[in-house]
Amino acid sequence: MVKSIGNKKLNTAVFISGTGTNLRSIILYSLKKNSKIKVSLIVSDNLKAIGLKYAKKYKINKLVVNYKNKKNSESKILRILQKNKIKFICLAGYMRILSSFFLKNFKYSIINIHPSLLPKYKGLNTHERVLNNNEKYTGCTVHLVNKNLDSGKIIMQKKIKIFKDDTKFTLKKRLLKYENKLYPIAISKLIPSP
Ligand code: GRF
Numbered sequence: 001m002v003k004s005i006g007n008k009k010l011n012t013a014v015f016i017s018g019t020g021t022n023l024r025s026i027i028l029y030s031l032k033k034n035s036k037i038k039v040s041l042i043v044s045d046n047l048k049a050i051g052l053k054y055a056k057k058y059k060i061n062k063l064v065v066n067y068k069n070k071k072n073s074e075s076k077i078l079r080i081l082q083k084n085k086i087k088f089i090c091l092a093g094y095m096r097i098l099s100s101f102f103l104k105n106f107k108y109s110i111i112n113i114h115p116s117l118l119p120k121y122k123g124l125n126t127h128e129r130v131l132n133n134n135e136k137y138t139g140c141t142v143h144l145v146n147k148n149l150d151s152g153k154i155i156m157q158k159k160i161k162i163f164k165d166d167t168k169f170t171l172k173k174r175l176l177k178y179e180n181k182l183y184p185i186a187i188s189k190l191i192p193s194p
Pocket of ligand 1: 016114
């Protein structure tokens with residue numbers, strides 16, 4: 001599914017919309033000698049995404065698209081991915097749904113991290129819904145992306161306990177630390193060693 005290319009690291013783009021804590025942990029992983037990816041492009045749909053600061057800090061190319069027109073924006077992203085020879089995409093808090101046009105035209109794997117124990121709680125506002133349902137556990141999932149939202153094959157999950165006094169804010173903050181740990185491990189698991 002994901003092909004490693006000899007001893008070379010897989011050329012990777014990370015897509016973000018916000019703070020970029022997962023982006024940061026993916027970059028830090030990629031800088032390790034034995035990592036399987038090289039992050040060469042950061043894509044954002046939001047010029048104000050805090051995570052864009054990591055492009056400057058780690059000298060990584062960035063692309064910001066405005067999504068005024070989805071098809072044009074996706075076509076532009078596809079062109080730049082091709083130009084940068086990107087062979088793998090990690091979605092990390094990217095708040096856009098990639099269209100089937102995009103998925104058809106990007107021939108390589110795309111993965112995502114979602115803040116719930118999929119297949120439960122697909123979509124937005126997961127922490128709120130989890131708490132409203134009095135769940136005892138929640139977690140995060142790294143999965144392959146397909147045309148159905150948050151429905152691709154699961155690569156790895158981390159389950160955590162919900163505390164009695166948890167709010168959507170405390171839960172989000174606590175889970176994010178686990179997300180940041182899980183994402184690189186899942187990448188390493190998915191991509192075969194050369
Ligand atoms: C994470 O909770 C991720 O699971 C969700 O969006 C959030 C992104 O956080 N899809 P960050 O931008 O990586 O800090």
